[in-house]
Amino acid sequence: MDGGQAQIIEQGVLTAPDEEWDVAVRQAEVIGRLAAEPRVGLAAADAAASELGISQRQVYVLLGRWRAGEGVVSDLLPGRSSGGRGQGRLPAAVEAILREVIDARYLNRQRRSVASVYREVVRRCRGGGLPVPARKTLERRIEALDPAAAATARKGADGARRLRSAGGDPPSIEGLLQQVQIDHTPVDLEVVDERHRLPMGRPYVTAAIDVASRCVVGLVVTLEAPSALSAGPCLAHTVCDKRPWLERLGLQAVAWPMSGKPHEIYVDNATEFRSEALRRGCAQHGITPAYRPSPRSSNGWWRLGVRASTPAGAAWSPTPTPRPAVACRRS
Structure with missing residues (x-):
């Protein structure tokens, strides 16, 4: 309770598609009976698999989720991926470390290598008890930087000149012989x-x-x-x-x-x-x-x-x- 209001955590009861909810309800009827037994043998697992149209291994997976959860239908709903193509999967603290190290170590005139920058990321993550991202993750963050801005930070204006437009913004000219x-x-x-x-x-x-x-x-x-x-x-x-x-x-x-x-x-x-x-x-x-x-x-x-x-x-x-x-x- 917080301020007299109950916190309700949505577990898919209201948001799950009808097809997934119907499958979970049918599976709960079978898995619930198995979970009541102290031990589920191979024969019982095979019978449940045949009834549900899934493999024996999937029966044991559903049984483990039922027992680890609250013993309700939503325990058997398919899991939702929090990441995916184009989305970050790292904790916010790790992302913050990546940004700080790139700004402080990579985007400066010392022009440190990616290997040197990655060692600093590893040191900070381990010091904070956070998961260490792969080096490829750091390389993708660096590749996503603006090339001209990164070259300016590492090499100065002269180093970034070839990445910029030679003419700059065109002049605002409206008539003949204006310029x-x-x-x-x-x-x-x-x-x-x-x-x-x-x-x-x-x-x-x-x-x-x-x-x-x-x-x-x-x-x-x-x-x-x-x-x-x-x-x-x-x-x-x-x-x-x-x-x-x-x-x-x-x-x-x-x-x-x-x-x-x-x-x-x-x-x-x-x-x-x-x-x-x-x-x-x-x-x-x-x-x-x-x-x-x-x-x-x-x-x-x-x-x-x-x-x-x-x-x-x-x-x-x-x-x-x-x-x-x-x-x-x-x-």
């Missing part, structure tokens, strides 16, 4: 002198890509290393009409209708994008410069756009194959 990303990359070819065929170096491409349309809206190719002298002209090329530039190149048949002043340019933290000239030029024309938050984060939209602008990105990414040579007349 334009600008960056540089070397072209996969070698420029050589027209007369002596001496290498002059690899040109750099500075490209501006509109995030909303994924279109290249500005482009500058130069043999000089990336600087404000390439970032500024690329931004100017983004704003200007491309037709005069294409006509000077003899490309009258090529259409490049993308142009306009961007609301925001998104760049990395390189020196050329931090220059006073570029900042003042953007302020002069009402363009907002936005910088990548982390030096190691990826300028994902720009790289996706560059790869989509050329066949397989062949002319945009350095490769170990021999680079083609292009003759250039020195000015």
